[in-house]
Amino acid sequence: MTAAPTNGSPATPPELLVLADTVLTMEPGSTPLANAAIAVADGRITVIGPASELQAAHPDAPTIGGPGHLAIPGLINAHQHLTGDRLIRSMIPDDLEPGRSIFEWAVPAHAAHTGDDDELSATLSLIEAACNGVTFTVEAGTVAHPDRVLAGFDAVGVGGTLGSWGWDVSGEPWAGDTVDEVLDRQRVVQELTAGHVRVDGWVTLVGHDLMSDELVVAASDMARRNDTGITFHLSPSDSDTASYLERTGKRPAVHLDDLGALGSHVLLGHGVHLGDDELDRLLSTDTAIAYCPWAYLRLGQGVTRAGRHVEFIQRGGRVAIGCDAENAGDAIDVLGATALAAGLAKDMAMDPTAFGAHAALHHATLGAADALGMADEIGSIAVGKRADIALVDTTRPEWVPLSPDPVLQLVWASDGRSVRHVVSSGQVVVRDGEPTLVDRAALAIDARARHHRLVEAAGLG
Numbered sequence: 001m002t003a004a005p006t007n008g009s010p011a012t013p014p015e016l017l018v019l020a021d022t023v024l025t026m027e028p029g030s031t032p033l034a035n036a037a038i039a040v041a042d043g044r045i046t047v048i049g050p051a052s053e054l055q056a057a058h059p060d061a062p063t064i065g066g067p068g069h070l071a072i073p074g075l076i077n078a079h080q081h082l083t084g085d086r087l088i089r090s091m092i093p094d095d096l097e098p099g100r101s102i103f104e105w106a107v108p109a110h111a112a113h114t115g116d117d118d119e120l121s122a123t124l125s126l127i128e129a130a131c132n133g134v135t136f137t138v139e140a141g142t143v144a145h146p147d148r149v150l151a152g153f154d155a156v157g158v159g160g161t162l163g164s165w166g167w168d169v170s171g172e173p174w175a176g177d178t179v180d181e182v183l184d185r186q187r188v189v190q191e192l193t194a195g196h197v198r199v200d201g202w203v204t205l206v207g208h209d210l211m212s213d214e215l216v217v218a219a220s221d222m223a224r225r226n227d228t229g230i231t232f233h234l235s236p237s238d239s240d241t242a243s244y245l246e247r248t249g250k251r252p253a254v255h256l257d258d259l260g261a262l263g264s265h266v267l268l269g270h271g272v273h274l275g276d277d278e279l280d281r282l283l284s285t286d287t288a289i290a291y292c293p294w295a296y297l298r299l300g301q302g303v304t305r306a307g308r309h310v311e312f313i314q315r316g317g318r319v320a321i322g323c324d325a326e327n328a329g330d331a332i333d334v335l336g337a338t339a340l341a342a343g344l345a346k347d348m349a350m351d352p353t354a355f356g357a358h359a360a361l362h363h364a365t366l367g368a369a370d371a372l373g374m375a376d377e378i379g380s381i382a383v384g385k386r387a388d389i390a391l392v393d394t395t396r397p398e399w400v401p402l403s404p405d406p407v408l409q410l411v412w413a414s415d416g417r418s419v420r421h422v423v424s425s426g427q428v429v430v431r432d433g434e435p436t437l438v439d440r441a442a443l444a445i446d447a448r449a450r451h452h453r454l455v456e457a458a459g460l461g
């Protein structure tokens with residue numbers, strides 16, 4: 001561990017000093033900083049330096065953290081459904097045949113969702129995420145009322161990306177009858193989020209085989225033209241491979257590349273079942289993948305046999321870790337998913353030298369930001385970046401005694417429950433484990449009532 005050198009100069013007096021015994025900046029080649037302070041102004045990190053020095057220079061600045069805290073960058077959740085599953089969380093049975101969980105449960109729940117349900121779902125999901133240290137969430141592409149989900153982001157005070165339901169299949173909820181109708185919905189979200197400090201409008205499609213070639217090409221072009229990202233689901237199980245082979249004669253990623261729909265602006269959800277030719281196409285187009293290991297285990301999708309995410313990373317592929325849905329992995333705990341990613345990598349390779357905690361944590365922080373095309377903005381503790389910081393309580397039982405390697409202890413011994421305070425864009429959004437901007441008890445009462453209404457309206461249970 002090294003003492004913090006002073007880095008940056010305080011152009012504006014800090015609005016907040018974040019203090020920690022140890023700071024993991026996650027910057028390339030960095031070592032943990034001891035007894036450091038992170039100064040914040042206008043939502044951004046202005047200085048990183050010795051705590052004693054910065055506190056002496058700014059005796060009146062409010063502080064958070066201090067002794068008994070480890071500071072890490074706010075975590076990134078690269079694939080999360082913020083509506084639909086939340087109000088029926090952990091309710092869909094875990095012994096259903098493939099597809100039934102989606103089409104007999106999740107889709108009817110989405111179809112019965114009101115705007116109020118969307119806002120409450122997103123708020124509850126983002127509270128759980130924030131309490132587990134997540135400050136940036138990529139919505140996975142199934143939002144009916146984006147204005148209400150944006151209100152959820154604002155209520156909790158965290159950042160993310162947001163689009164709207166994007167599929168052109170007939171007879172399904174929130175589907176567009178034409179490609180233009182689907183794209184118009186995305187355009188509305190781009191306008192809604194224009195100039196937003198923490199939430200970016202992305203283009204989101206459901207993906208799988210639930211999009212026409214015309215739609216995916218036009219949607220990808222739209223994201224490219226607007227200099228934003230696009231995300232959609234592909235090949236969590238082997239059913240997309242079968243349907244693309246039947247329809248096009250090619251495997252999914254090969255077909256999408258032949259259409260010109262892949263590229264560095266694309267974040268594929270999952271990419272578990274990929275052939276050699278598909279891996280080559282994703283690498284040559286610099287297409288990124290959101291990897292959600294708990295979802296594949298909950299749904300029995302075969303990641304332990306087929307997953308090639310580590311090989312993809314080792315060949316230069318961009319990967320971010322995600323959590324998926326509250327009935328697919330359930331917990332919105334990126335640290336838990338990070339530990340699983342490391343464990344699966346070692347076990348699948350039967351090689352303990354493969355992909356350890358340090359590598360895995362990179363793909364929940366700076367590596368994740370890179371996969372989202374946002375490495376200049378989030379993912380590490382660095383001067384000029386958004387002040388997104390999670391403070392871990394190292395007085396908790398799992399942190400006693402402290403390991404000389406905080407990354408090993410964070411990933412293998414701990415999880416989101418160790419997170420005590422969270423700063424998002426310079427604002428304290430979680431203090432002492434509780435969200436600061438919303439009334440969690442009142443939301444819980446609302447959630448119980450809305451759960452019952454939704455179960456009835458959707459004909460579930």
Ligand SMILES: [Zn+2]
Pocket residue numbers: 079081140233269324325
């Ligand atoms: Zn998903």
